[in-house]
Amino acid sequence: xxxxxxxxxxxxxxxxxxxxxxxxxxxxxxxxxxxxxxxxxxxxxxxxxxxxxxxxxxxxxxxxxxxxxxxxxxxxxxxxxxxxxxxxxxxxxxxxxxxxxxxxxxxxxxxxxxxxxxxxxxxxxxxxxxxxxxxxxxxxxxxxxxxxxxxxxxxxxxxxxxxxxxxxxxxxxxxxxxxxxxxxxxxxxxxxxxxxxxxxxxxxxxxxxxxxxxxxxxxxxxxxxxxxxxxxxxxxxxxxxxxxxxxxxxxxxxxxxxxxxxxxxx
Numbered sequence: 001x002x003x004x005x006x007x008x009x010x011x012x013x014x015x016x017x018x019x020x021x022x023x024x025x026x027x028x029x030x031x032x033x034x035x036x037x038x039x040x041x042x043x044x045x046x047x048x049x050x051x052x053x054x055x056x057x058x059x060x061x062x063x064x065x066x067x068x069x070x071x072x073x074x075x076x077x078x079x080x081x082x083x084x085x086x087x088x089x090x091x092x093x094x095x096x097x098x099x100x101x102x103x104x105x106x107x108x109x110x111x112x113x114x115x116x117x118x119x120x121x122x123x124x125x126x127x128x129x130x131x132x133x134x135x136x137x138x139x140x141x142x143x144x145x146x147x148x149x150x151x152x153x154x155x156x157x158x159x160x161x162x163x164x165x166x167x168x169x170x171x172x173x174x175x176x177x178x179x180x181x182x183x184x185x186x187x188x189x190x191x192x193x194x195x196x197x198x199x200x201x202x203x204x205x206x207x208x209x210x211x212x213x214x215x216x217x218x219x220x221x222x223x224x225x226x227x228x229x230x231x232x233x234x235x236x237x238x239x240x241x242x243x244x245x246x247x248x249x250x251x252x253x254x255x256x257x258x259x260x261x262x263x264x265x266x
Contacts, residue, residue, distance in 0.1 A: 013043060063120040067127045074135035075099055082142040084247070095138055098235035102134045102228030103127070109227070115220050129221055130228050133185065137229035140181035141236040146247045148173045153246045166244045174237035181233050182226070189222045 017036040024032035075096045083091035107126060111118045116126065149156060149170060159169035167174070193215075205214045240247075 013039060060120050063124045066124060067131075070128055070131050071096075071099065071103070074131050078135050078139045078142070081139045082146070094236070094239040095142075098138050098232040098239070099131065099134050101235050102230070102232035103130050105231055106130055106224040106228035110220055110224055116217075126221065126224065130224050133225045134228045134232045137181045137185065138232045138236050140184075141177050141233040142240055144180045145170075145174055145177035145237055145240045148177060149241075149247050156246075160244065167238065167241050170241040174241040177240075178230075178233040178237050182229055185225055185229050189226060192218065192222060 017039045020035040021032050075092055078095045079088055079092035107130065110116050110126065116122045152173060156169045205211060
């Protein structure tokens with residue numbers, strides 16, 4: 001990589017981050033700097049990981065350590081999005097269960113069937129993609145179900161008064177939350193090759209695989225994403241729907257935090 005490539009990349013990233021912040025600021029969106037901060041953080045992390053992977057990819061023990069770190073960060077990220085005050089560790093527990101259940105089953109099927117060889121390279125690549133996607137689906141499921149329960153809590157209380165369990169009272173809402181969380185992944189899978197060329201497919205081609213072999217790898221990835229996400233979403237919905245009390249509004253919690261930081265002034 002030449003100095004010109006590095007400079008051109010930095011300029012492109014800075015301009016794109018500026019566009020994102022500018023559009024959000026113009027529209028009055030809160031936390032408008034979050035996109036720029038995410039881009040900067042991602043750039044730094046990718047730079048570190050890219051250097052680390054040079055010596056890590058050939059050592060199975062280090063690959064397992066890297067996957068463990070990915071899993072831990074994913075669980076912490078999703079738990080912070082879903083936890084009410086004072087419930088982070090409890091939330092992290094069920095998030096870990098949801099993500100682990102989906103990822104273990106998906107990767108187990110892929111490697112057990114021989115679709116991919118159980119090498120360090122494939123383990124690291126597939127784990128990173130599946131863990132990240134499963135984290136997103138878990139977060140979407142939990143937030144969607146929380147919002148729906150808040151909006152329709154009177155309905156839930158009516159069912160509870162009639163003797164229904166919390167899960168029975170909110171079963172239709174839980175199913176809807178699972179479906180809503182899976183929609184982006186389903187649409188991505190349905191439109192692959194027509195609307196988008198996924199990163200795993202493009203990366204496999206750049207890595208030297210033929211388009212046919214890259215396509216085979218991408219199909220495996222997409223199937224693993226949906227399988228893992230489906231399991232994680234159902235586990236999340238089952239746990240989230242078991243509470244007999246009205247959940248706290250995630251939106252109001254965020255608003256309160258901003259109000260406090262601003263010293264009570266908007």
